Amino acid sequence: MLSHLTFSDAVRHQANGIPSFALDSPPMDVFLASPRGFCAGVDLAVDIVDLAIQQYGTPVYVKHQIVHNPKVVADVEAKGAITVEDVEEVPEGSVVVFSAHGSPPSDYMKAKQRSLTVLDATCPLVTRVHNEAKKYAKEGKKIVLVGHAGHQEVIGTTGQADMQVINELDDWDLPHWDEETEVAVLTQTTLSVDDTALAVSKIKASHPNAVVRNDICYATTNRQAAATELADLTDLVLVIGAQNSSNCNRLKDVAIKKGVPAFLINGPEELDSEWLKGVERIGITSGASTPEKQVKAVIEALKPENVFRVGPGEETTTFAIPRSLRSLVDDSSRRSKDEMIPDEDY
Numbered sequence: 001m002l003s004h005l006t007f008s009d010a011v012r013h014q015a016n017g018i019p020s021f022a023l024d025s026p027p028m029d030v031f032l033a034s035p036r037g038f039c040a041g042v043d044l045a046v047d048i049v050d051l052a053i054q055q056y057g058t059p060v061y062v063k064h065q066i067v068h069n070p071k072v073v074a075d076v077e078a079k080g081a082i083t084v085e086d087v088e089e090v091p092e093g094s095v096v097v098f099s100a101h102g103s104p105p106s107d108y109m110k111a112k113q114r115s116l117t118v119l120d121a122t123c124p125l126v127t128r129v130h131n132e133a134k135k136y137a138k139e140g141k142k143i144v145l146v147g148h149a150g151h152q153e154v155i156g157t158t159g160q161a162d163m164q165v166i167n168e169l170d171d172w173d174l175p176h177w178d179e180e181t182e183v184a185v186l187t188q189t190t191l192s193v194d195d196t197a198l199a200v201s202k203i204k205a206s207h208p209n210a211v212v213r214n215d216i217c218y219a220t221t222n223r224q225a226a227a228t229e230l231a232d233l234t235d236l237v238l239v240i241g242a243q244n245s246s247n248c249n250r251l252k253d254v255a256i257k258k259g260v261p262a263f264l265i266n267g268p269e270e271l272d273s274e275w276l277k278g279v280e281r282i283g284i285t286s287g288a289s290t291p292e293k294q295v296k297a298v299i300e301a302l303k304p305e306n307v308f309r310v311g312p313g314e315e316t317t318t319f320a321i322p323r324s325l326r327s328l329v330d331d332s333s334r335r336s337k338d339e340m341i342p343d344e345d346y
C-alpha cells in the first residue's frame, strides 16, 4: 500500500549539527516503511527497565543489552541501569532485568545462587519458542533450530533442550538421522522469511514428517514485507538501526536481494553522499529495536520533497508487563515512550 503524507514542519526543521544532503543531491522523495521501529517485545523490555528503576531505585542491572540498539542502551543507562554480560557480574542481592532476547536456564540458576531479584524482559514470542523446545524434547523428538549460533536469542533457546543449530545463510547438512527419526524444527524469531522457508523445505525433503513451527515473529514478518515493497519502488534503501541487530540486517538483505543497494546506519552522521548521487527515490525503514527519533533524524538530513508511506501499516500488538510491576503502570500510556510519530505527521 502506498500513500502520500504531509511533510510536517517538525521534519522540515534541520536540527543543529545534523548534515543536510538537500543541496548536493537532486530533489528526492522518501518512501517510509510502515510498520517500522519498535515492536511490542522491545516496548515491553524498555518499560520493564524503567519500572524496575521506579520500583527498586538505582542501580538496576541488565543482563545483556536490553535490546540491540546502542541508543536505547545509552538511554536506560542514563536513567541508572548497568548493562552486564554475565549474571556473575551482578552484585549479590541486586535487581537484574534479563534482556528481551531470552536467557538459558543456567542464568536463572546463577541468579538464584546470588540471591538476585530477576525481572524477566524476555519477549513472550521468544518464551513461546523455549516452551516448544522443552515440549518436543520431552516427546523425544530431535530438534533443529534454524538460527545464528552466538546470537543472544539462540544462546537462550539452545539452553532449553538439546538441539542442532543450522544457519540458513550457510551450506549445512543435518546429522544422518534415519527416516523414522521424529524431527521438530524451530526458528530464531528474527530471520529472513524467504531464506528460512528454503531451509525448512530442505529439511522437509529428507524428513517429510518433520513438525515445523513458524517462529519468525509478526514484527519481523511485517517489517520484511514493507521492506520488499520499498525495494520495488526505490533506488536506495536505508535501514536505520544497529549493526548487531539481526532484525535490521535481515531488512537490509531483503532490499539487496531485490537488487537495490541498501545500507544499515545508526543515523544521519553515517550517511555517505556518494550513496545519494543520482538517487531520487529513497526507501527508509528501521528494525524492531530502533527508536523513531533515529528515523526522524535521517529524514531531516535528507530533506525530501515528499514522504510516501509504504507497507502493510502500523501494528497494534502489545504485551502485558509482568504482574510484579503491573501496579506501577497504566497500560494505555505505555507506547508514548518511543515518541512514535504517527505516519500522518510526516
Ligand code: SF4
Pocket (backbone or CB within 6 Å): 039, 040, 041, 042, 100, 123, 124, 125, 126, 189, 190, 217, 218, 219, 220, 247, 288
Ligand atoms: S522482534 Fe519479535 S521476537 Fe523480537 S522482541 Fe520484537 S516481537 Fe519479540
